[in-house]
Amino acid sequence: MTNKLYRFTHALQRTCRILIPNIHPRIFLPTNVKRNYSSALYISGNKAYKSFAFLSPYLDYDERFANMDKLHKELALRRMNVDIVQLKSAWNFYRKMIADRCALEDNNSKLTGHKRSLLERTDRTAEQEQELKKLRIQLDIVRQDLKTIKEAIWDLDEDVMERILKLPNELDPKTPANESIVLKSIGSAPESFKKNRRSHIDIGTSLDLLDYKNPMCYYLCNNAALFELAVLTHVSRVFDESNMIKMAGTDFSRSFVVEASGLNHEDPMATFIIENHNEVERGSPNRMHLVGSASLVSFLILHTRQLINPNHFPLKYFATGRQYMPLPRDTHACGLFTVCQASVAHAFVVVKDAKSEEYETQFNKLLESVCRLYDDLCDHYRVVMRSASELQPCESLRVSFEMWSPFANQYIEIGHVSAYDNYLSKRLLIAYQTPYGRDFPAIISGTVLSVPRLLACLLEQNPDKFVVPPKIAELMLSGDYITT
Amino acid sequence: MKFRFERYLKQFCRLRSSWLQTLPAETSEKNVTSQKLCLPQPDYDTEFLCNPKNRDAIFNNIKRRKNIGDIDKILELSDKPEKQKLFLEELSKLPNFTHPAxxxxxxxxxxxxxxxxxxxxxxxxxxxxxxxxxxxxxxxxxxxxxxxxxxxxxxxxxxxxxxxxxxxxxxxxxxxxxxxxxxxxxxxxxxxxxxxxxxxxxxxxxxxxxxxxxxxxxxxxxxxxxxxxxxxxxxxxxxxxxxxxxxxxxxxxxxxxxxxxxxxxxxxxxxxxxxxxxxxxxxxxxxxxxxxxxxxxxxxxxxxxxxxxxxxxxxxxxxxxxxxxxxxxxxxxxxxxxxxxxxxxxxxxxxxxxxxxxxxxxxxxxxxxxxxxxxxxxxxxxxxxxxxxxxxxxxxxxxxxxxxxxxxxxxKKQPIADMRIYKYKQKLNLSKT
The missing domain is CATH 3.30.930.10 (Bira Bifunctional Protein; Domain 2)
Structure with a gap:
């Protein structure tokens, strides 16, 4: 017995020894990953050889840090845990280093100039020779200092800029602090929704409308496929009436735009990253992503680093097409509600000044257009203004359009409209000329409608047959659909 | 003795639990593709392809096409069951036949x-x-x-x-x-x-x-x-x-x-x-x-x-x-x-x-x-x-x-806003510190 226990103890001891090195590196891995993170929006000096910086964002953090109370409060409302006191002092230190570098550079050019003028003289006195010697020593020291400070700034770049660029947008005064507010509710959920509750995957499959394999792969068949096209055509019709211009953009984007739009560009669960794009330099943090042509990023691409003629505001665009988004980590797959590819409609409005009345007017106008769209699509939906904690970091205000999913027994966001103030335009140098210089316009944008989500709710609300809203049925090319 | 055993057992349990903590990321990824695609085994027309009588026809076809595939290698591998994997790989490279016209x-x-x-x-x-x-x-x-x-x-x-x-x-x-x-x-x-x-x-x-x-x-x-x-x-x-x-x-x-x-x-x-x-x-x-x-x-x-x-x-x-x-x-x-x-x-x-x-x-x-x-x-x-x-x-x-x-x-000309490239670099040192 003792012998067996002894042998078992030894075996355990060996197992532990084998396990330790296996586990410890894995436990510490997350911090390692963090250290490897590098911004693509702000290319630090020591990455510049790997990656070409197309722009460097406009940094307004002096203003942001001027009101620490407000910043602190807003971060708390967003439930983000950032040590802003430390960040502020890091920022100030960084600023000081930059100022020091500039002073050194000035000094360097002054001394160099002096030295050159002395060298040009052919008849130097002994005194001047002495001065030249002194200058050489001074220049050596200044250049050494410059080199040191440049390297220090590169290190700081990585640390400070990456953290500072992750600071969220300011909150709009209208954003509710704690609880989301239902702005309006059209119609009501019929009692019949409570009976006969089936998932849209079941219903879709049995009606031969849907072939769902996993979040990465699903097919819409028969009238569902025609419905998808027709809904997007209807969106074009509604937005055309609101004098919005249709755009068909690009599906790919470099990392810096993805990062500027508030997504983690290094996380393969935040956007799809292309592994073998031949234009991406080896080791560059500025990679290529697949986002889809009907997305915020695609509209930002059109305007990145552009100076807009101020007479043309407001700019009003929309797009219908694809949006690609991986299923976020730890999210439970839920049929068409969480698919990675969706046909959507996306709106994008640029207004001159976030402080003007126009900003609010245009926001409300867009909400009205989207409401008109939903009036044609369903009998019951509600419009909800999201609370601070539910916002994306880049949003200052978000209004969702929700429909009822009888199976999930909850409202599901089908689309949204968000206000971004000038957060995105500062990061991507989207500007316009003013009489006194340049300023950054405000952006209002949102995926106003996701077809797979709409389809899922419509299916669940009528499990026995596919009821196509009449306005859409008009546009469906043919088929034996049933209209309400 | 018993004490040592307990110590190692405790250590083992601790390590095991920390090992488990490193797992969830992987399991959630598995959930994502719970229905992994099961591709069928390709069913090549081996009766025709591995018949030495057809070797020349296949060889000429490969040459006329993009010259990908090696029929001689296939014939060589066809009677070596231990090299099945290599055999299938070679077969997969073969082009389709070509219309006589x-x-x-x-x-x-x-x-x-x-x-x-x-x-x-x-x-x-x-x-x-x-x-x-x-x-x-x-x-x-x-x-x-x-x-x-x-x-x-x-x-x-x-x-x-x-x-x-x-x-x-x-x-x-x-x-x-x-x-x-x-x-x-x-x-x-x-x-x-x-x-x-x-x-x-x-x-x-x-x-x-x-x-x-x-x-x-x-x-x-x-x-x-x-x-x-x-x-x-x-x-x-x-x-x-x-x-x-x-x-x-x-x-x-x-x-x-x-x-x-x-x-x-x-x-x-x-x-x-x-x-x-x-x-x-x-x-x-x-x-x-x-x-x-x-x-x-x-x-x-x-x-x-x-x-x-x-x-x-x-x-x-x-x-x-x-x-x-x-x-x-x-x-x-x-x-x-x-x-x-x-x-x-x-x-x-x-x-x-x-x-x-x-x-x-x-x-x-x-x-x-x-x-x-x-x-x-x-x-x-x-x-x-x-x-x-x-x-x-x-x-x-x-x-x-x-x-x-x-x-x-x-x-006609579209009512798109005029834009031009914005050349600008912020000078941080000029603003107040």
Whole structure:
């Protein structure tokens, strides 16, 4: 017995020894990953050889840090845990280093100039020779200092800029602090929704409308496929009436735009990253992503680093097409509600000044257009203004359009409209000329409608047959659909 | 002794629990692709391929095609069961057989017919890119560093023309009995390989960062996604031919700096309407002809001048048995450009993806698959806009598309805001500290 226990103890001891090195590196891995993170929006000096910086964002953090109370409060409302006191002092230190570098550079050019003028003289006195010697020593020291400070700034770049660029947008005064507010509710959920509750995957499959394999792969068949096209055509019709211009953009984007739009560009669960794009330099943090042509990023691409003629505001665009988004980590797959590819409609409005009345007017106008769209699509939906904690970091205000999913027994966001103030335009140098210089316009944008989500709710609300809203049925090319 | 045992047991338990903590990330990824795709084992026609009598025929076929595959190696491996894996790998590289009619074409396509006539202008026609950029209907400048080279953005009426073309094409295809399917644009790399796109040194396909638990790539055509849907299915004979159509985004990594391919002639991403047909083997030649007729009708009805080319063996992809290309006249470029192609893949894809049908007699047999482009947007727009340009450098909307363009008959200068590149670098040192 003792012998067996002894042998078992030894075996355990060996197992532990084998396990330790296996586990410890894995436990510490997350911090390692963090250290490897590098911004693509702000290319630090020591990455510049790997990656070409197309722009460097406009940094307004002096203003942001001027009101620490407000910043602190807003971060708390967003439930983000950032040590802003430390960040502020890091920022100030960084600023000081930059100022020091500039002073050194000035000094360097002054001394160099002096030295050159002395060298040009052919008849130097002994005194001047002495001065030249002194200058050489001074220049050596200044250049050494410059080199040191440049390297220090590169290190700081990585640390400070990456953290500072992750600071969220300011909150709009209208954003509710704690609880989301239902702005309006059209119609009501019929009692019949409570009976006969089936998932849209079941219903879709049995009606031969849907072939769902996993979040990465699903097919819409028969009238569902025609419905998808027709809904997007209807969106074009509604937005055309609101004098919005249709755009068909690009599906790919470099990392810096993805990062500027508030997504983690290094996380393969935040956007799809292309592994073998031949234009991406080896080791560059500025990679290529697949986002889809009907997305915020695609509209930002059109305007990145552009100076807009101020007479043309407001700019009003929309797009219908694809949006690609991986299923976020730890999210439970839920049929068409969480698919990675969706046909959507996306709106994008640029207004001159976030402080003007126009900003609010245009926001409300867009909400009205989207409401008109939903009036044609369903009998019951509600419009909800999201609370601070539910916002994306880049949003200052978000209004969702929700429909009822009888199976999930909850409202599901089908689309949204968000206000971004000038957060995105500062990061991507989207500007316009003013009489006194340049300023950054405000952006209002949102995926106003996701077809797979709409389809899922419509299916669940009528499990026995596919009821196509009449306005859409008009546009469906043919088929034996049933209209309400 | 007992004390030591307890100590090690405790340590073991601690390590075990911390080991478990490192796991959740992996298990959640497994959840994502809980329904992993199970591809069937390809069923090559080994009876024919491994018969030494056929060696010369196969060898010559390989030589005429793109010279990929090694029949001697296959014959050598065929009786070595221990090298089964290598054997199957070699078999997968073999191209399809070639239609006897095209074998002697060498490297030159054969012109089958021409339709319509070259449009005549009493002015110098502009090229597409210049024409539509001047109308502010497209932007291609300065997009490279932001979205990749050869990126383009359609604005206003040109974006609407794209939508109208898709609607028109689908409407016409439905008249011919096609069923529309909405397909995924991201599919498993293996499906792409099974469809006959051999990924050799040249990278043709964009791969995604391998995070999704499976190896995914961007589909170059809806044909692959449609074939993916039919994996491991058997259809009754009276359901054939199965005619499917899909609108999808297509992604192609192939790069080219040829002057011929300037503007948006060869791009990395575009929208395309694709036709995909499964038929009984005895019907596939007829269906192949039908597909070509449908394409011809589509282009004729939009008033385009084009020619149909029968492609030589050296131009066939490994899955194709025969391929027709339709080349449309692009008056601004003053040359013909490929608008669409149509391939008969016989049982090449169905053997690799297990797509069968039940004959009248009750046997299960591999189907023939065929595919053809109904409308590839960028080139279609080039041909249309260049053909329909007016003296004042505007674009007339083709008659058939007017109702789908909300009655618009002429594309004029678009009300797009003026923009120019913003050269600016913030000087942090100048502001107050």
């Amino acid at each position: 095209v074998i002697d074409y060498g490297n030159v396509p054969k012109l089958l017919k021409q339709c319509g006539e070259k449009v005549k202008f009493d002015f110098e026609p502009k090229e597409f890119a210049e024409l539509v950029t001047d109308l502010k209907a497209m932007r291609i400048q300065n997009l490279g560093p932001i979205a990749g080279q050869r990126s383009y953005i359609f604005l206003g009426d040109l974006a609407e023309l794209e939508e109208a073309l898709i609607q028109y094409t689908i409407r016409e295809l439905m008249k011919h009995g096609f069923k529309l399917i909405s397909v995924p644009d991201i599919i498993q790399t293996e499906v792409i390989e099974r469809c006959g796109l051999i990924t050799d040194d040249r990278t043709l396909v964009y791969n995604l960062d391998p995070c999704c638990g499976d190896d995914y790539s961007l589909s170059g055509t809806a044909e692959m996604s449609l074939a993916r849907k039919l994996i491991n299915t058997t259809f009754p004979y009276d359901k054939l031919p199965l005619k499917l159509a899909a609108v999808s985004r297509c992604y192609r990594a192939e790069a080219s700096s040829a002057l011929d391919e300037r503007g948006i002639y060869r791009v990395h991403q575009f929208t395309k309407v694709e036709m995909f047909v499964c038929s009984e083997p005895c019907q596939s030649e007829k269906v192949f002809q039908d597909l070509q007729n449908i394409q011809g009708e589509l282009f004729s009805s939009l008033g385009l001048h084009f020619q149909v080319m029968d492609m030589p063996p050296s131009d066939l992809g490994s899955s194709a048995y025969r391929k027709y290309d339709i080349e449309g006249w692009m008056p601004g470029r003053k040359q013909y450009g490929e608008l669409s192609s149509c391939s008969n893949c016989t049982d090449y894809q169905s053997r690799r993806l297990n797509i069968k049908y039940k004959t009248k007699e009750g046997n299960t047999v591999y189907m023939h698959t065929l595919n053809g482009t109904a409308c590839a947007i960028p080139r279609m727009l080039i041909a249309l806009c260049e053909t329909y340009q007016t003296k004042h450098h505007r674009i007339t909307v083709p008659e058939k598309l007017v109702p789908l363009m909300k009655g618009k008959t002429l594309i």
